[in-house]
Amino acid sequence: MKKLLIVIAAMSLIACKQTKPSTAIVQNQNFDAYKENFINSLWTIYPNWASSIGFHKNDSLLTIPDDAQRKKEIAFAESQLDSLKLFNIDSLNNQNKTDFYLIENQLKSSIWSINKFKSYQWNPAQYNVSEGFAEIINNNYAPLAQRLAAVKERLKSVPAYYEAAKKNILNPTAEHTALAIDQNTGGLSVFEVDLVQALTKSSISAQEKEKITSLSKDAISAIQSYCTFLKELKNEQPKSFRIGKELYEEKFAFDIQSNYTAQGIYEKAIIHKKELHQKMYAITKQLWPKYFATENCPSDSLIAIKKMIDRLSVEHVKPSEFQAAIDKQIPMLVEFIKNKNLIYIDPSKPLVVRKEPAYMAGVAGASISSPGPYDKNGNTYYNVGSLSGWDEATAESYLREYNQYILQILNIHEAIPGHYTQLVYANQSPSLIKSILGNGAMIEGWAVYTEKMMLENGYGNNDPAMWLMYYKWNLRSTCNTIIDYSIQVNNMQKEAVIDLLTKEAFQQQAEAEGKWKRATLTQVQLCSYFTGFTEIVDLREAIKIKEKEQFDLKKFHETFLSFGSAPVKYIAELMQ
Ligand code: ZN
Numbered sequence: 001m002k003k004l005l006i007v008i009a010a011m012s013l014i015a016c017k018q019t020k021p022s023t024a025i026v027q028n029q030n031f032d033a034y035k036e037n038f039i040n041s042l043w044t045i046y047p048n049w050a051s052s053i054g055f056h057k058n059d060s061l062l063t064i065p066d067d068a069q070r071k072k073e074i075a076f077a078e079s080q081l082d083s084l085k086l087f088n089i090d091s092l093n094n095q096n097k098t099d100f101y102l103i104e105n106q107l108k109s110s111i112w113s114i115n116k117f118k119s120y121q122w123n124p125a126q127y128n129v130s131e132g133f134a135e136i137i138n139n140n141y142a143p144l145a146q147r148l149a150a151v152k153e154r155l156k157s158v159p160a161y162y163e164a165a166k167k168n169i170l171n172p173t174a175e176h177t178a179l180a181i182d183q184n185t186g187g188l189s190v191f192e193v194d195l196v197q198a199l200t201k202s203s204i205s206a207q208e209k210e211k212i213t214s215l216s217k218d219a220i221s222a223i224q225s226y227c228t229f230l231k232e233l234k235n236e237q238p239k240s241f242r243i244g245k246e247l248y249e250e251k252f253a254f255d256i257q258s259n260y261t262a263q264g265i266y267e268k269a270i271i272h273k274k275e276l277h278q279k280m281y282a283i284t285k286q287l288w289p290k291y292f293a294t295e296n297c298p299s300d301s302l303i304a305i306k307k308m309i310d311r312l313s314v315e316h317v318k319p320s321e322f323q324a325a326i327d328k329q330i331p332m333l334v335e336f337i338k339n340k341n342l343i344y345i346d347p348s349k350p351l352v353v354r355k356e357p358a359y360m361a362g363v364a365g366a367s368i369s370s371p372g373p374y375d376k377n378g379n380t381y382y383n384v385g386s387l388s389g390w391d392e393a394t395a396e397s398y399l400r401e402y403n404q405y406i407l408q409i410l411n412i413h414e415a416i417p418g419h420y421t422q423l424v425y426a427n428q429s430p431s432l433i434k435s436i437l438g439n440g441a442m443i444e445g446w447a448v449y450t451e452k453m454m455l456e457n458g459y460g461n462n463d464p465a466m467w468l469m470y471y472k473w474n475l476r477s478t479c480n481t482i483i484d485y486s487i488q489v490n491n492m493q494k495e496a497v498i499d500l501l502t503k504e505a506f507q508q509q510a511e512a513e514g515k516w517k518r519a520t521l522t523q524v525q526l527c528s529y530f531t532g533f534t535e536i537v538d539l540r541e542a543i544k545i546k547e548k549e550q551f552d553l554k555k556f557h558e559t560f561l562s563f564g565s566a567p568v569k570y571i572a573e574l575m576q
């Protein structure tokens with residue numbers, strides 16, 4: 001045994017100097033072993049993160065967010081970065097190469113976050129234990145008695161958790177402070193309702209139940225005390241929620257992992273918005289006589305476009321037919337893709353359309369639920385919300401937004417060939433690293449790209465009304481980038497943001513208000529849709545130019561997706 005190890009070590013030494021095929025095999029085997037080790041250590045350092053994605057071995061642990069923990073996280077990241085240096089990236093296969101980049105980015109990002117971004121000081125909403133407890137109490141991954149035992153251990157750390165949180169808080173933003181009070185207060189129901197119900201159902205001893213109840217009371221007091229602390233905090237000049245140019249560029253680089261800078265993609269979005277407006281006005285003028293025979297088309301292009309969109313939005317399904325309409329469209333999308341030869345869709349993995357489960361209710365529309373990385377046998381569902389019980393005005397406004405045109409684009413984005421299809425391909429080259437650290441801009445970018453690609457290939461019979469509505473939908477992700485950058489970097493004020501979204505992106509007041517709030521609480525994520533989309537279109541056009549008549553769209557899509565949820569810039573490198 002020992003002899004063999006020495007031989008392997010000697011082979012690795014040679015590997016650095018010459019690239020024999022056999023050394024590549026060894027490097028990849030070593031890297032596979034490294035990855036397994038990395039993930040195991042990751043879950044020891046971050047048990048909260050672990051249970052949130054379905055790894056439940058460390059559920060009884062709740063990390064205390066204090067200095068010692070931050071030191072531990074930095075030491076972990078530094079030693080893992082050292083380990084990465086032992087690998088020669090050129091000898092790794094594509095799967096491992098992209099995994100390498102994702103791990104390296106995650107480690108550097110966590111060091112940056114502690115040493116420079118420091119949201120642990122200014123974002124009090126970062127501290128909230130209720131979600132973690134809800135996951136353990138409500139998810140049926142193990143017998144209830146076992147889960148309650150983990151809850152019991154975990155509860156013991158809650159008071160120390162919030163004491164550490166209080167110590168961390170330094171000149172927080174007003175917005176994140178309000179959010180922290182809201183969310184922590186809302187989270188009390190996990191202890192006051194969910195846990196009480198679980199205890200009633202459980203057959204553990206009365207004595208055990210009493211112990212857990214008493215620990216839960218201490219946890220409730222700790223949460224309440226944190227909320228009181230935040231309400232009474234003397235913070236006359238709260239920090240601005242706007243993070244500014246330098247931090248924004250750095251966060252963009254870590255979160256999006258793009259070849260573009262934040263400013264670069266912002267400038268691209270401004271130009272794209274202008275082009276969309278031009279195309280939309282041309283369609284509006286073309287359609288005008290059909291819908292407004294007696295009226296003149298307004299010379300103000302934005303007013304004219306809005307009028308045409310409002311007119312077309314009246315074409316929508318009845319509230320009672322909303323789910324059926326979505327159900328009916330899925331096989332039509334599959335059929336279209338087959339006929340046009342756009343991408344192979346595995347018939348053995350049909351999408352399960354289901355009525356939205358109760359715990360999601362209220363979030364009407366449609367969404368994809370995919371099983372977590374540790375739930376291999378779980379189904380992927382397309383959850384479709386029901387509008388039953390909605391009052392007439394709310395339902396009408398919702399259905400105008402998701403009118404007969406937009407509803408089809410939504411199905412393309414969420415299901416086929418958008419998120420669902422991407423997921424099926426990603427599962428064919430399974431990588432635990434990518435399902436944990438997968439790139440959001442690639443995932444969203446693909447879904448946004450498929451909307452355009454389907455219409456380009458004739459989906460909707462090139463109906464100008466369909467194109468107009470698609471452009472409106474595309475304006476949403478374009479303007480997400482514009483407002484996020486403008487708010488965080490260029491000090492754009494609320495009134496100007498609402499104005500831009502309602503007048504130039506044709507959104508409803510309520511949607512625009514919601515977007516403003518989201519942009520004050522998060523940074524960069526809103527850029528992921530447009531950045532990923534732009535990079536995929538860039539890549540496709542570059543390959544088209546290179547391959548000329550040889551270019552095959554189906555092959556392009558299948559190759560692109562075969563790399564899994566890796567950043568587009570690395571996929572582009574490997575494809576070119
Ligand atoms: Zn109506």
Ligand code: ZN
Nearest residue numbers: 413419444447
């Ligand atoms: Zn999406």
